[in-house]
Amino acid sequence: MAEIAPDGESRNLRVLAERIRSRRTTKLFLRQKVSKQLIRDAIELARWAPNHHLTEPWHFYMLGEKTIATSIELLRTIVTETKTADLADFKAKAAAAIPGWLVVTCKKSNDELLQQEDYASCCCAIQNLTLYLSEAGIAAKWTTGLITRDRRFFDLLEIDWNEEFIVALIWYGYPKILPTQSRKSAEEITTEKP
Numbered sequence: 001m002a003e004i005a006p007d008g009e010s011r012n013l014r015v016l017a018e019r020i021r022s023r024r025t026t027k028l029f030l031r032q033k034v035s036k037q038l039i040r041d042a043i044e045l046a047r048w049a050p051n052h053h054l055t056e057p058w059h060f061y062m063l064g065e066k067t068i069a070t071s072i073e074l075l076r077t078i079v080t081e082t083k084t085a086d087l088a089d090f091k092a093k094a095a096a097a098i099p100g101w102l103v104v105t106c107k108k109s110n111d112e113l114l115q116q117e118d119y120a121s122c123c124c125a126i127q128n129l130t131l132y133l134s135e136a137g138i139a140a141k142w143t144t145g146l147i148t149r150d151r152r153f154f155d156l157l158e159i160d161w162n163e164e165f166i167v168a169l170i171w172y173g174y175p176k177i178l179p180t181q182s183r184k185s186a187e188e189i190t191t192e193k194p
């Protein structure tokens with residue numbers, strides 16, 4: 001703690017700020033596999049997200065090769081059903097080039113406020129996880145594509161459709177490239193009141 005200055009000038013704060021700023025979504029990954037232990041470590045960190053009532057609404061499904069292969073075929077089926085076979089083929093090929101698949105779910109609730117708060121906590125957990133991976137040189141893409149709302153994907157992963165919903169399918173790996181991004185200035189999105 002001694003190193004932390006109130007003005008953002010300490011080294012630790014600069015390192016943290018740079019990590020948050022430089023985490024990028026990417027879709028293009030190297031073939032190199034990511035160690036399972038690194039993902040387990042990232043999940044361990046993810047669960048330290050803020051969480052009202054400590055409901056711990058999240059669950060993390062690490063997909064192995066067999067499950068990934070079946071998921072790719074399901075993706076192909078879904079895109080064929082909703083678009084065209086050509087696009088399905090393209091999407092299946094792109095999916096097959098993604099080394100890491102992780103699904104994050106949130107517990108379902110009939111209480112609207114609790115559901116909103118639980119979803120918020122899951123999103124914070126995912127941010128923790130992706131920041132940790134980013135520090136380890138791993139990039140990710142958070143997706144909410146059709147497959148994440150398809151009953152067949154739940155059946156495949158043995159997720160109870162009545163108990164959980166998918167917040168994210170996270171594709172991860174060592175990045176081929178990291179795109180650049182921009183944001184509005186902080187002044188534009190901040191209102192200071194007396």
Ligand SMILES: Cc1cc2nc3c(=O)[nH]c(=O)nc-3n(C[C@H](O)[C@H](O)[C@H](O)COP(=O)(O)O)c2cc1C
Binds near residue numbers: 024026142181
């Ligand atoms: C809830 C959520 C859902 C997202 N779903 C998708 C998606 O389905 N497809 C996609 O390409 N990116 C998706 N993204 C990633 C965003 O497109 C990405 O965060 C945005 O382009 C900003 O880039 P950055 O993450 O590098 O800052 C999603 C992000 C969030 C937070």
